[in-house]
Amino acid sequence: MASYDPKAIESKWQAVWAEERTWEVPNPGQPGFDAAKPKSYVLEMLPYPSGEPHVGHLKCYAVGDAIAHFRRRHGFEVIHPMGYDSFGLPAENNAIKTGEPPAVATARSIESFQRQFREWGISIDWARELATHTPEYYRWTQWIFLQLFEQGLAYRTEAAVQWCPKDATVLANEQVVDGRCERCGTEVIQRKLWQWFFRITEYADRLLADFDLLESWPENVITMQRNWIGRSEGAEVVFRCNDPELDFPVFTTRPDTLFGATFFVLAPEHPELMRLVEGTPAEEEVREYVNRIGRESAQERGAEDREKTGVPLGRSVVNPVNGEEIPMYVADYVLMEYGTGAIMAVPGHDGRDYEFAKKFELPVVRVIEGEDSETARDDEGLPYAGDGPMTGSGRFDGKNNREAYEEIVEWLAEEGRGKTAINYRLRDWLVSRQRYWGAPIPVVYCDACGEDGAAAIVPVPDEQLPVELPEIEDYAPQGKSPLAAAEEWVATECPRCGGPARRETDTMDTFVDSSWYFIRYLDPRNAEVAWERAAADHWLAVDQYIGGVEHAILHLMYARFFTKALADLGHVSVQEPFANLFAQGMITRDGAKMSKSRGNTVSPAEYVARYGADSARTYVCFMGPPERGGDWTDEGVEGVNRFLSRLWRLCEEVEERTAPSAEPDLGVPEARELLAKAHWAIEKVSKDFERGFQFNTAISAVMELVNDAYRLKDDLYAELRTGAAVRFAAATAASLIFPFAPHLGAEVFPRLTGERVWEREWPVADPELLVSDTVTLVVQVNGKLRDRIEAGAEAPQEELLALARASEKVARHLDGKEVVKEIVVPGKLVNLVVR
């Protein structure tokens, strides 16, 4: 008997699948397309190809592949593509360090990913493979950019961005770690620069509302996105300054506290700030303050226990509800990015305003009665954030603040001093990067076409796309994009007037590339259009998306935004890209996140070489619930490898000792028991797939089946028809383990059944064999377990009671006591309550 040799069988089946292109599926209109077959789009987040795949990849694709196989065997036409998110910083940083072009390192890494995906036996439709850094792909990224630009959804403006003074470059938020540049450790500052943005805020409400369209997303991911969007309802109220004459709208969620406003604060970046103090005694101090704040990092400014600072402006505004003049300040606790960059300060009912008022000795006024010991900081019980009757609020006195809320807003609206308003925490998406390794932003600047001395932004016409990345010498950013150094490339012709023009030298954030790749998979080789509508309509939406929680906010929200924008443009028919989302947990080692510096990384290749891909894949699915994390242990992989070897040996033995086509004999108790176990396992594994991919328990069910087969097999081999039960059990185990250990399943199943496992429908449990004639009756006295008795499954209540009372163990506890209550749960238990 040959022993389990994963290397041999794995390469054998990988060759078959490659040769036969087993996992390729046709589009509508293509040969072999079957319109009657339901489709299922199973997708794992595409990898960023840097170095070698790690265990996180192994887990993600093992989980996704199990789902793909499960659906195929339920009659679905499963599309299961793969690609590479191949633009990005690591390749570029490597280029800066070594001078090797990013394309070279990227190609090397992609090769490694391709090789390992094949070695893992992931069922990928390779005909649809793509990489986002190729001109064939980013041509369409640029096309989408221009589509958004035409709609006014892409725009260029001057904005404060994170700037590293040492590297002289803008940094993405992700590149800022604890307020410092991730590369050189220099403290990041804010700087104003002209940047490209996508108007995602326009979609804030739809991004919130359409959570309802999703079939199944983890609740925590939805919550994270909801918080990130941060919708608040409130009112916009206008405060007027009489000298100089200026209106200052503020956003507030508490118009009911308007009567308690005792001062007014502007953000240091507020555009009217310097105008207010110019030529006044306050000018010097305000200017110094603003400059000082400007030099501080966002980290410092947002620090938890930062003391309130600010400067009085020597100006005042009028509170529209009571005509009171209140003094103006500038303070850094007011943020320009949120609301209007100005606030009315209500120290009596807001903790931050309270702190500021105390420090600057400003009046604190109560306008709502009530107390809350949690928030109160003084004898008056202020600040108070709760509800209650109004006071000191003129004609609203005595009313509950909740009711007054509506009335005040209505009244303000009548007076033309306010209106209801909604504010979002979400900001527009900054997409330009002063970096080389990304898709060039496809616009040119033309002075001749411009007005008032400003250059016009002229989009590159579709037929001139892609705007290809030029080859350059030095990849290091010098305060502007490295592309700016490619002078010949920058100097171009204006598509509008034919005169001299300059190319945009910024590239796009790589999140742009990954916001639409799932659509390109559907028509990946199309050179005429980004995708054919029929193909997109057939396959979208993604039925099951799988990836790490770390993408819960950015990637998933950007992709949702793109889908909605593309739907509005008439390019797709769905509003949501991912109907179902599965967020897998992170694998740790020795209880810690894996990292090279910690030296606790796990190389999947090493384990695949040692135990085979099937063991590695099955292990990552078995280590715990896949949505939770888990700690990688070598013993764990060995354990799974032991199980697969055991299944292998069982199948080998069964092939030798039993005949192929005999009907199992249900009359022999052991044969029936084993068949029942097999059907139980079918039911259990199927249910575990359906109930949120509980693969750990699914695999344990197959383990139980194999254990039972081992326990019973030697007695059953003797007869032809009892041997058939063992054959059925072994074949069932092979069939059920196939989604996790496809090579083993593929090898062993046809040897026992003559059929290819992936062409065979997923088994269905026989209900007759799922129920047994007898059950274990649990007998409790006062809720405590006293005995277990075998009883007929259909036995009536009286019989169960009689059985329970007949038990000696039970009788011992009834002795001398009175039974006051009898509880019978048919088929389960009897509980006797005694006194």
Added chain:
RNA sequence: GCCCGGGUGGCGAAACUGGUAAACGCGGCGCCCUUAAAAGGCGCUUCCCCUUCGGGGGAUCGCGGGUUCGAGUCCCGCCCCGGGCACCA
């Protein structure tokens, strides 16, 4: 501070709508096979106490209360761990 997860043996974990706590795996212990080892097979393994060695009793799912015939599961109050957001008006 706010919003999510989660606390069950030595470890990873299981337990469907309240009904046998610890399935499955790891580790450990013992036995069988073997000249020996590896591999493999079989069994035991939550803790404490009593035992005439057949077994018997008690405790136990982060802590404290409650509902119930019965709570890991439901309710109330706390503690700890992980993640996200954080001066958002």
